[in-house]
Amino acid sequence: MEKYCLHREEAILLIIDIQEKLMPAINKGEKIISNNGILIETAKNMDIPILVTEQYPKGLGKTVEELDEKLESAVKFSKMVFSSCSNEVLDHIQSIKRKKVIITGAEAHVCVFQTVRDLLKQGYYVFVAEDAVGSRTRENYDNAIALMREMGAVITNTETIVFDLLKESGTPEFKTLMKLIK
Incomplete structure (x- = not known):
């Protein structure tokens, strides 16, 4: 059951390609951006x-502004390959020494799918926030979610991730984060 448990000291959040010129074409793009904001906080x-x-980024722009302004402490990587698992990114993930990667981003059936597959191959536990990833079409999204589930990723959602990481109510973190969810 450890595969399904998220603990803050084991987790990394990896946000894939939520960019200015891409997100307007993504089905439910605004909701995906909103859920990413919750996960960032x-x-x-x-x-x-x-x-x-x-x-x-030269062609697709940078990360959408409403998220980018919250990412001052994030480590950013520019890429030309679809999978986010370049040597540079994998080296950074390995240096953090955490084995559970929460995935968000676009497009679910291209960059997210390939990243999930590569992380699973590397032995990471992968948690896909299905309400924080998207594709241009519902068919491509549905196919990507099914494939990632079959490969062994945990398909979850923003609220489940938040509450699993929190573990308990009544804490200052709980009070802060509940304002975002309501």
Whole structure:
């Protein structure tokens, strides 16, 4: 059952390609951006490292502004390959020495899918926040979620991640994060 348990001291948040020119074309893009904001604030409140990738930023732009302004402490990587598991990113993840990676981003059936597959191959536990990833079409999204589940990723959602990391109510973190969810 350890595969399904998230603990803040074991977790990393990896945000994949939530970029200015891509997100307007993504189905439910605004909701995906909103849920990423919740997960960013959760990670910041719990000292969970945040990594961000941007696919060909010259063409697709940088991370959307409403998230980018919250990512001052995040480590950012520019990429041209679809998987976020470049040697540079994998080296950074390995240096953090945490084995559970929470994944968000776009597109679910391309960069997210390939990243999940590569992280699983490397022996990481992968948690895909299904309400914080997206594709242009519902069909591609549905296919990607099914494939990632079959490969062994834990398919979850923003609220489940937040509450699993919190573990208990009544804490200052709980009070802060509940304001974001309501």
